Amino acid sequence: MPNRIIKESVCTSDTLDELSWFEEVVFYRLLVNCDDYGRMDGRAAIVKSRLFPLKSNVTERSITEALNKLSTVGLVTMYEYDGRPYLQLVTWERHQSIRAKKSKYPSPESGVKTSASNRVQVQANAPVIQSNPNPIQSESESNARTRENTPKEGFEQFWTVYPKQYGKPEAMREWTALSPDTALCSKIVATVERQCQSKDWQQENGKYIPNPAKYLRERRWEGVKLPTKRDQASFNAMDLDNDIRPLPLISRGDEHG
Numbered sequence: 001m002p003n004r005i006i007k008e009s010v011c012t013s014d015t016l017d018e019l020s021w022f023e024e025v026v027f028y029r030l031l032v033n034c035d036d037y038g039r040m041d042g043r044a045a046i047v048k049s050r051l052f053p054l055k056s057n058v059t060e061r062s063i064t065e066a067l068n069k070l071s072t073v074g075l076v077t078m079y080e081y082d083g084r085p086y087l088q089l090v091t092w093e094r095h096q097s098i099r100a101k102k103s104k105y106p107s108p109e110s111g112v113k114t115s116a117s118n119r120v121q122v123q124a125n126a127p128v129i130q131s132n133p134n135p136i137q138s139e140s141e142s143n144a145r146t147r148e149n150t151p152k153e154g155f156e157q158f159w160t161v162y163p164k165q166y167g168k169p170e171a172m173r174e175w176t177a178l179s180p181d182t183a184l185c186s187k188i189v190a191t192v193e194r195q196c197q198s199k200d201w202q203q204e205n206g207k208y209i210p211n212p213a214k215y216l217r218e219r220r221w222e223g224v225k226l227p228t229k230r231d232q233a234s235f236n237a238m239d240l241d242n243d244i245r246p247l248p249l250i251s252r253g254d255e256h257g
Contacts, residue, residue: 004031014167014211018073026066034089042085154185161192164209171212191221
């Protein structure tokens with residue numbers, strides 16, 4: 001198996017910063033175990049035996065959870081072919097040399113992609129929930145169309161007002177998973193605009209503003225009191241910090257996330 005390339009940019013990657021230590025180790029060990037096309041058998045038992053042959057305390061459950069997280073942040077694509085799970089590292093061809101003429105495993109294009117949540121269910125031998133369920137019969141056609149158009153359009157509104165604009169693909173995935181309706185989209189945007197005026201977000205040039213993906217994943221807009229139409233005219237930005245729920249202390253490793 002050829003040597004793999006790991007660049008120093010991994011040390012400052014916002015995506016890798018989303019991972020736990022174990023999840024990051026799984027990612028690096030996938031790099032040196034995937035075939036020349038970045039693909040590998042996706043069964044947890046196989047991944048465990050290939051990545052951690054000497055670690056008896058690593059379980060299939062922990063492997064499944066790590067693969068789930070890697071899929072969620074966009075580092076790994078999970079898919080099935082003929083009922084068997086496989087995985088592929090995303091953007092592999094941009095960073096690694098492909099020497100083999102043919103992969104040992106089927107490509108994602110020839111299989112069926114599965115969401116991160118579906119992959120956990122497959123590993124547990126539970127029924128797979130379809131990622132695109134049929135519309136609810138009682139929902140009107142106009143409402144269905146509005147809900148369908150909301151994710152992309154609403155995300156652009158969120159992205160325009162969010163002060164820390166990096167990690168857009170990861171943020172878009174979180175927004176799509178959230179799938180907010182028009183009302184929730186408006187609330188998130190309004191809350192971000194209000195939080196931009198808070199002392200916490202303004203201090204040290206925005207050092208403590210969470211990255212967009214984390215903001216959405218942790219539902220940071222919840223618990224923020226928005227001004228009513230009656231008191232908007234007399235709104236004092238200095239009162240904002242009293243309206244925001246207490247947030248957990250940020251450790252050194254989370255300062256930029």
